[in-house]
Each structure stands twice: as structure tokens, then as C-alpha cells.
Amino acid sequence: MGRILDRPLTRQLIAFAILVAFWEYAARAGWVNPLYVPAPSKIGAALVTLFASGSIWPHLGATFAAALGGLALGLAVGVILGAAAAMLPIIAELLQPLMILLNAVPRVVLAPLFVIWLGIGIAAKVALSFILVAVLVFFTVFTGIRQVDRRLVERVVTLGGGRATLLREVYMPSVMAWVLGNLKVAVGFAFTGAVVGEFVAATKGLGYLLSFAQSTYNAALMLALVLLIMVFVLLIFALSEQLERRLLRWRGDQT
Amino acid sequence: MLRVSELALSYGANPVLEGVSLEVEEGECVSLVGPSGSGKSTVLRAVIGLQAPAAGKVALNIDRSEIGFLFQDDALLPWRGAAENVALGLRLRGMPRASALARAEEWLARVGLEGLGERFPRELSGGQRKRVALAQVLALEPKLLLMDEPFSALDAITRARLSQDLLRFIEARRMSVLLVTHDLEEALAFSDVVYLLSRGPKARIAGQYPVPIPRPRDVIKARTHPQFGPLLERIWQNLQHEVVGKTEAKEEALWGEFSTGL
Numbered sequence: 216m217g218r219i220l221d222r223p224l225t226r227q228l229i230a231f232a233i234l235v236a237f238w239e240y241a242a243r244a245g246w247v248n249p250l251y252v253p254a255p256s257k258i259g260a261a262l263v264t265l266f267a268s269g270s271i272w273p274h275l276g277a278t279f280a281a282a283l284g285g286l287a288l289g290l291a292v293g294v295i296l297g298a299a300a301a302m303l304p305i306i307a308e309l310l311q312p313l314m315i316l317l318n319a320v321p322r323v324v325l326a327p328l329f330v331i332w333l334g335i336g337i338a339a340k341v342a343l344s345f346i347l348v349a350v351l352v353f354f355t356v357f358t359g360i361r362q363v364d365r366r367l368v369e370r371v372v373t374l375g376g377g378r379a380t381l382l383r384e385v386y387m388p389s390v391m392a393w394v395l396g397n398l399k400v401a402v403g404f405a406f407t408g409a410v411v412g413e414f415v416a417a418t419k420g421l422g423y424l425l426s427f428a429q430s431t432y433n434a435a436l437m438l439a440l441v442l443l444i445m446v447f448v449l450l451i452f453a454l455s456e457q458l459e460r461r462l463l464r465w466r467g468d469q470t
Numbered sequence: 471m472l473r474v475s476e477l478a479l480s481y482g483a484n485p486v487l488e489g490v491s492l493e494v495e496e497g498e499c500v501s502l503v504g505p506s507g508s509g510k511s512t513v514l515r516a517v518i519g520l521q522a523p524a525a526g527k528v529a530l531n532i533d534r535s536e537i538g539f540l541f542q543d544d545a546l547l548p549w550r551g552a553a554e555n556v557a558l559g560l561r562l563r564g565m566p567r568a569s570a571l572a573r574a575e576e577w578l579a580r581v582g583l584e585g586l587g588e589r590f591p592r593e594l595s596g597g598q599r600k601r602v603a604l605a606q607v608l609a610l611e612p613k614l615l616l617m618d619e620p621f622s623a624l625d626a627i628t629r630a631r632l633s634q635d636l637l638r639f640i641e642a643r644r645m646s647v648l649l650v651t652h653d654l655e656e657a658l659a660f661s662d663v664v665y666l667l668s669r670g671p672k673a674r675i676a677g678q679y680p681v682p683i684p685r686p687r688d689v690i691k692a693r694t695h696p697q698f699g700p701l702l703e704r705i706w707q708n709l710q711h712e713v714v715g716k717t718e719a720k721e722e723a724l725w726g727e728f729s730t731g732l
Binding site: 364366367369370371372373374375376380384385388392464465466467 | 520539549558563593606
């Protein structure tokens with residue numbers, strides 16, 4: 216018995232169970248207003264209803280499409296612009312002020328603007344998700360290439376390597392390591408962009424449901440949605456971690 | 471093999487070398503010693519073409535691709551296994567991947583790393599990484615080997631073993647060598663001629679000393695040769711005169727780097 220308690224995970228689960236039980240009791244006993252803080256069982260019931268009625272699927276689909284679309288576009292554009300800026304000084308000169316500006320402001324403030332430009336369809340959400348990811352990836356790739364180990368470059372040159380070899384053997388693996396190291400942050404950003412975009416103006420999506428729950432004072436639905444988003448993002452985190460571990464095997468277990 | 475004449479070089483506005491001349495004959499081992507910061511490494515970098523000289527000439531009777539360069543650190547491509555790292559140079563010379571890898575494994579065995587070809591650099595010790603770097607350079611069978619303080623980061627035992635292995639190899643293949651080191655004993659044990667570089671900036675050759683110890687040599691036993699001690703003493707004296715004599719106050723800082731005594 217004592218040995219099971221030695222594991223941190225066991226202790227965390229027990230603490231969590233106690234917290235949920237206390238919360239449930241507090242809600243049922245009327246210590247908190249169930250309108251604001253619904254019992255965990257009510258949140259669970261809201262979740263079950265969402266899935267049982269099947270009404271959640273189009274919303275999940277919309278959010279995932281927007282987030283993954285923004286992620287893919289943001290990665291592609293961020294890598295291309297970051298690489299171009301790192302290798303061609305003129306591009307860096309032109310892009311840097313814009314990137315620094317975009318990096319300095321909280322990019323979600325652009326959400327209403329995208330609604331005006333792109334309407335309340337998926338395009339505005341993809342755009343917000345994209346801009347969040349692209350700026351992050353741009354800086355990652357830009358600094359990644361700038362900070363490539365000079366010694367490795369010289370090594371490959373003295374072994375007889377030219378530009379193509381340097382790109383393939385030194386620059387691409389370095390940049391890949393940087394991008395993969397930031398993949399989790401990028402995924403988080405992509406979902407932030409999608410959900411915030413939907414929150415501002417949309418006809419479907421998890422963000423739209425959240426905004427709907429807010430307008431109807433449905434705290435149970437809101438908490439159920441927050442829980443749902445957490446679960447999906449954690450799932451994608453786990454996937455990125457697997458990918459990172461496989462592709463960065465040479466780096467070993469360093470976190 | 472290699473003739474450097476009146477080489478001058480500066481980093482930006484800072485002159486580093488001024489009128490450095492030295493020669494490496496076919497099958498000869500030559501060392502370049504001097505205080506730290508004098509520009510020893512810069513001479514090597516100019517020879518391989520990593521640094522453009524401001525004046526003077528680097529004449530080679532071989533192609534640059536026939537030069538091997540062993541760096542001071544053991545930086546290998548971290549995302550490539552040991553064998554892949556060794557195979558890289560071979561593949562750049564047009565060898566197909568499979569045969570390059572097979573050749574790489576042979577060379578790893580030759581430097582004492584048999585069966586470790588799959589290991590990533592982080593899974594190897596400092597001494598093992600140095601051996602991989604050595605195999606990487608030797609696998610190309612260079613005619614001229616340039617070495618920039620190749621053993622300075624290793625512990626004494628690893629260093630003695632590795633330099634003995636390397637010396638045996640160099641002698642067997644009659645390879646020409648230009649070794650840069652701040653270790654006078656290492657320079658004497660390895661080479662046929664030791665050149666002394668004066669203190670920078672504007673470093674130049676301050677002395678040239680033939681080493682009359684017969685080959686094949688043993689890096690440890692060479693130190694007991696009757697000529698070894700007197701020669702070491704002489705280079706010391708000249709170093710003192712040439713390099714430190716002018717600025718007594720800085721003596722400590724300059725000499726701290728050299729290993730003393732036997």
C-alpha cells in the first residue's frame with residue numbers, strides 16, 4: 216500500500232479525486248452558487264450530452280480544421296520566410312520591423328480585423344491561427360539558422376562540402392531541431408487562434424459554443440468545453456512529443 | 471608539399487600574422503609552436519583556405535581536397551551516427567553510401583572504435599569523439615595532415631595513447647604533417663622540424679629547429695632521447711628571449727600555458 220503512494224502520479228490522482236469530491240459536495244450542499252460553479256457531475260453530464268446528441272462533431276471539426284490549417288500554413292510560411300531572412304540580408308532588413316511589431320503586440324487583437332476582411336467563415340480563423348504560428352516559427356527558424364554551429368560549417372567545408380551539402384547536412388537538421396523543439400508551443404498557438412477567432416464571430420466551432428454558453432449563462436457547458444479543448448490539446452502535445460522524440464533521437468532525453 | 475612564404479593576415483583592422491614563412495617537405499612532420507593568441511591556428515586556416523591572406527603565398531603541390539584538417543575541438547554532426555560522420559567526406563568524394571559506410575566502419579575499427587558506428591556523438595566520450603574525428607579525416611587518406619592542437623582537450627592518458635596511435639599511422643603512411651601546438655614536448659616528440667612563432671600581433675617565425683631523433687618514434691620514449699632535453703632547453707631559451715624578453719611584466723601570463731620540465 217505504502218509503495219503505491221510512492222509514485223507521484225498516484226499522489227496527484229488522489230489529490231485530484233479529493234478536490235473533485237469536495238467540489239461536488241460543495242455544489243450539492245449549496246456552499247457555492249451552482250449557476251456559477253456547477254457540480255462536476257453536471258459538467259460531465261453536459262459533456263455526455265454534447266457527444267450523445269452528436270451535436271459536438273461539426274464544432275470540433277470546424278475548430279480542428281481552422282487550427283490545423285493555420286498550423287500548416289504558419290509552419291510553411293514561417294520556415295520559408297525565416298530561412299530567407301537568415302540567408303539574404305535584404306529580406307531580413309525588410310521583414311524584421313514587421314515581425315518585431317507583430318511579435319510585440321498580442322496577435323489575437325487582430326481577430327476583429329480578420330472578421331472584417333475575411334468574413335465570419337473559416338478563413339478568418341485560419342488567418343488568426345496562421346499569424347500566431349507564423350511569427351513564432353519565423354523567429355525560431357531565423358535564430359536557428361543564425362546560431363548554427365560555425366564549427367560544424369567549417370568541418371563540412373574542410374571535408375569538401377559545398378553549399379548544397381551544408382544545407383542538407385548542417386542547416387536543415389539544425390532548423391528541424393529548432394522547429395520541432397517549438398512544435399508544442401506552435402500547436403498551442405494554433406488552437407488559441409482558432410478558438411479566439413470563433414469566439415469573436417462565427418457560426419460553429421468550440422469557440423462559438425463557448426460564446427454561446429456565455430450568452431446563455433451556461434457555466435456547465437462552458438466548463439465542459441474548456442475541459443474538452445484541454446484534452447484535445449494535450450492529445451496533440453503527446454503526438455508532437457512522440458514525433459519530436461523519434462526525429463530528435465540524436466539529442467537524447469533532454470527536456 | 472607545402473610552402474608558405476611571407477604570409478600576412480589580419481582580422482579586420484587587427485594584424486595577426488606578418489611575414490610567416492615555413493615549409494613542409496614530402497613525408498615530413500613539422501610543428502608550429504608559439505604563445506597563445508600568436509596566430510598559430512590562423513596559419514593553418516590560411517593553408518586550408520578558411521582565411522584569405524592579405525599578402526604572401528601558400529603554395530601546395532597537391533589539391534586542397536588532399537589536405538586533412540583535424541580541429542582542436544571534436545565537433546561532429548550531432549544528428550549523425552559515428553559511421554555516418556566518418557562516411558561524409560567519402561561520400562562527398564563520390565563514393566556510394568553503402569561502400570562509404572563500410573569503409574567508415576573499417577576506419578572506426580582502426581582507431582579503436584569497432585562496433586560503435588551506430589552511436590550518436592553524445593553517446594561517446596570526449597576521447598572517443600576525438601577518435602571519430604580522426605577517422606573522419608584519415609579515411610580520406612590525406613597527403614598533408616593539418617592539426618590544430620588536436621589533443622589539448624584530452625586527459626593525459628588518453629592523450630598519450632591517441633598521439634602514439636596517430637604517430638604510428640603517420641609514419642607508416644609517410645604522411646606530411648603540420649601540427650600546431652602549445653605543448654613543446656608534444657611538438658618535439660612528433661616532428662622533424664619545429665618552428666617557433668613570435669608573440670602577436672604581427673607574429674612571424676622566430677626560430678627553426680631540426681629534431682634529430684630517429685624514426686620510428688614512440689611519443690613517450692622520444693622524451694628520453696639524449697637530444698630531447700638540450701633541444702627543449704634551447705627552444706625554451708629562445709622563446710624567452712624572442713617572446714617574453716621584451717615584456718617581463720607579462721611573463722607569468724604568457725608562460726602559464728607552456729608545459730614545463732619532463
